[in-house]
Amino acid sequence: MSATEQAAKDVPVIEIDGLNKWYGTFHVLRDINLSVDQSERIVICGPSGSGKSTLIRCINRLEEHQEGRIVVDGTRLTNDLKNIDAVRREVGMVFQSFNLFPHLTVLENCTLAPIWVRKTPKVEAEAVAMEYLERVKIPEQAGKYPGQLSGGQQQRVAIARSLCMRPKIMLFDEPTSALDPEMIKEVLDVMVDLADTGMTMLVVTHEMGFASQVADRVVFMDEGQIVEQNTPDEFFSNPQSERTKLFLSQILSH
Amino acid sequence: MIHKPFHRTHTDMLGERPAPLATVGVMGWMRANLFSSLANTVLTVLAIYLLWVSIPPFLQWAIFDGQVYGENRFSCKGEGACWAWLDQRIGQFLYGFYPSEETWRINLALVLLFPALAPWLMENVPGKRYLRWFSVFYPIIAVFLLVGGFGLTEVSTDALGGFTLNLVVGLAGIVLSLPVGILLALGRQSRLPLIRWFSIIFIEVVRGVPLITLLFVSNIILPIFLPADVALNSVARVIVMITAFASAYMAEVIRGGLQAIPKGQYEAAQAMGLGYWQSMRLIILPQALKISIPGIVNTFIGLFKDTTLVIVIGLFDILGISRAMVSNPDWLGLSSETYVFVSLFFFVVCFAMSRYSMSLERKLDTDQR
Numbered sequence: 063m064s065a066t067e068q069a070a071k072d073v074p075v076i077e078i079d080g081l082n083k084w085y086g087t088f089h090v091l092r093d094i095n096l097s098v099d100q101s102e103r104i105v106i107c108g109p110s111g112s113g114k115s116t117l118i119r120c121i122n123r124l125e126e127h128q129e130g131r132i133v134v135d136g137t138r139l140t141n142d143l144k145n146i147d148a149v150r151r152e153v154g155m156v157f158q159s160f161n162l163f164p165h166l167t168v169l170e171n172c173t174l175a176p177i178w179v180r181k182t183p184k185v186e187a188e189a190v191a192m193e194y195l196e197r198v199k200i201p202e203q204a205g206k207y208p209g210q211l212s213g214g215q216q217q218r219v220a221i222a223r224s225l226c227m228r229p230k231i232m233l234f235d236e237p238t239s240a241l242d243p244e245m246i247k248e249v250l251d252v253m254v255d256l257a258d259t260g261m262t263m264l265v266v267t268h269e270m271g272f273a274s275q276v277a278d279r280v281v282f283m284d285e286g287q288i289v290e291q292n293t294p295d296e297f298f299s300n301p302q303s304e305r306t307k308l309f310l311s312q313i314l315s316h
Numbered sequence: 317m318i319h320k321p322f323h324r325t326h327t328d329m330l331g332e333r334p335a336p337l338a339t340v341g342v343m344g345w346m347r348a349n350l351f352s353s354l355a356n357t358v359l360t361v362l363a364i365y366l367l368w369v370s371i372p373p374f375l376q377w378a379i380f381d382g383q384v385y386g387e388n389r390f391s392c393k394g395e396g397a398c399w400a401w402l403d404q405r406i407g408q409f410l411y412g413f414y415p416s417e418e419t420w421r422i423n424l425a426l427v428l429l430f431p432a433l434a435p436w437l438m439e440n441v442p443g444k445r446y447l448r449w450f451s452v453f454y455p456i457i458a459v460f461l462l463v464g465g466f467g468l469t470e471v472s473t474d475a476l477g478g479f480t481l482n483l484v485v486g487l488a489g490i491v492l493s494l495p496v497g498i499l500l501a502l503g504r505q506s507r508l509p510l511i512r513w514f515s516i517i518f519i520e521v522v523r524g525v526p527l528i529t530l531l532f533v534s535n536i537i538l539p540i541f542l543p544a545d546v547a548l549n550s551v552a553r554v555i556v557m558i559t560a561f562a563s564a565y566m567a568e569v570i571r572g573g574l575q576a577i578p579k580g581q582y583e584a585a586q587a588m589g590l591g592y593w594q595s596m597r598l599i600i601l602p603q604a605l606k607i608s609i610p611g612i613v614n615t616f617i618g619l620f621k622d623t624t625l626v627i628v629i630g631l632f633d634i635l636g637i638s639r640a641m642v643s644n645p646d647w648l649g650l651s652s653e654t655y656v657f658v659s660l661f662f663f664v665v666c667f668a669m670s671r672y673s674m675s676l677e678r679k680l681d682t683d684q685r
């Protein structure tokens with residue numbers, strides 16, 4: 063590893079410092095500190111309503127925060143639209159409900175942002191899109207509309223669509239919760255492949271198998287706070303706080 | 317009793333069988349659609365009866381007993397319709413008071429309208445790109461043809477009348493009210509209070525007033541918004557007022573469509589880095605407009621029929637001309653004939669719009685292909 067690469071690795075790609083957020087008077091995120099290194103894979107878990115979605119949505123400014131500092135890939139998130147655009151170009155997001163564009167074909171879904179945001183020529187954008195559709199194993203669906211695909215296929219298209227922007231960071235908000243059990247694996251497989259390529263990933267999920275297989279770190283949230291974070295081995299075998307133990311006992315009992 | 321385990325091997329799988337005869341073909345269709353229940357059967361019989369008592373007498377009156385030749389209404393004898401006025405008056409019905417030696421200009425403008433509309437309405441038109449440019453310039457060409465100047469004899473807009481006037485005002489209103497309506501709908505959802513309030517006030521005020529009063533007061537209202545030295549002729553004034561009126565309705569129709577788009581679509585567009593106008597143009601509006609097609613076309617049809625209101629500011633559209641004619645002693649009392657004739661024109665245009673919108677909806681339906 064060269065000196066500059068080493069230096070790049072030392073600077074976290076995401077730095078969150080003293081983050082606080084309120085919805086009206088409801089204090090949804092409390093004093094969050096989190097820093098994520100290049101190529102790090104983080105799984106965020108916690109009970110419903112604990113603020114997991116809100117936290118990762120602050121990273122690409124789908125939600126505005128009121129206090130604290132968020133720096134993504136060297137760009138600080140403020141009200142400055144230029145900074146927001148810069149961050150969104152580098153951060154891909156995959157949603158629980160896929161959010162594919164139903165009026166566009168799979169291929170058009172994948173080429174839209176590269177063409178309009180990155181100004182990539184159409185032919186090149188299509189070549190890149192096909193490459194990623196092959197990586198998520200559905201190149202043959204390129205000409206179809208999202209409504210004609212199964213849930214698992216749609217989510218894989220959504221992942222490919224994000225990757226087409228060649229992001230440095232990928233955010234996943236419960237990517238498998240809306241899927242039938244038999245489709246969860248095909249999406250997780252794609253995510254494992256992606257982790258192997260060295261992508262920086264923040265994944266909100268309750269798939270503990272995925273967490274122990276892939277994550278470098280598991281972050282446990284409750285009531286808007288980070289209660290505990292640890293390597294998956296330690297996190298599962300030796301949870302520190304009572305709330306973590308309770309959560310794990312509930313989630314592992316099914 | 318012992319249950320034997322049951323399974324089919326591949327070779328004894330059941331083959332395909334044709335559907336029973338009663339569910340297919342003409343008989344099947346009639347049974348499913350016309351006589352599926354007692355109530356349905358009663359309705360079918362009733363409908364056939366109503367058609368039977370209304371259609372033949374109408375045809376008898378309009379066609380079999382109809383009279384086509386004659387100088388005036390006194391030459392029409394008998395029970396049937398008197399169409400003799402068509403020969404003398406058809407020019408006025410179509411072209412208003414446009415000089416008869418210049419009517420080729422109106423015809424030409426109408427013919428050129430088709431290549432101007434084609435690239436927007438049809439999918440596979442050769443030379444689509446050039447035709448799009450042509451349609452951008454079409455309004456200028458049409459105005460030049462109708463009004464003249466630059467070598468063509470000038471014709472005052474007061475001479476515009478008959479169905480030409482309905483088409484001019486209707487088309488201009490349709491073409492302008494859609495973009496204005498879209499802007500108002502977006503404005504109503506804007507985060508900037510000034511834009512939001514302007515849109516809300518405009519929509520509510522314009523919607524809350526009858527069009528006819530807007531037309532009456534247009535020569536008082538419009539100068540407030542226009543520079544002092546710009547005076548609009550009455551046709552332009554009507555176009556502005558009808559556009560304003562229709563776009564207020566349009567805005568609400570489109571707002572309904574916008575509200576039907578899930579929040580996730582906006583978020584996905586944002587997360588990919590698309591800006592406001594890009595996400596509107598590429599993601600949100602294509603879906604919102606598709607949902608709104610029935611309402612949009614409804615507004616278009618209403619607008620087109622509202623062009624008959626121009627009579628209140630002294631313009632003579634096809635309906636105004638026919639009213640003038642039936643009060644002329646030569647043709648007094650021929651209102652059934654003229655209004656049937658006028659209705660036919662409106663019906664053809666409105667029905668075409670309605671059919672087109674249905675085929676468009678089917679084409680844009682990406683969920684079930």
Ligand SMILES: Nc1ncnc2c1ncn2[C@@H]1O[C@H](COP(=O)(O)OP(=O)(O)OP(=O)(O)O)[C@@H](O)[C@H]1O
Binds near residue numbers: 088108111112113114
């Ligand atoms: N737009 C909003 N306005 C007000 N409250 C909100 C809003 N969005 C979320 N909340 C509240 O904020 C809290 C955190 O929500 P968030 O969606 O981040 O939770 P989560 O951890 O992702 O939960 P889940 O596992 O159910 O997705 C919840 O109590 C929720 O009701």
Ligand SMILES: [Mg+2]
Binds near residue numbers: 115236
């Ligand atoms: Mg959530």
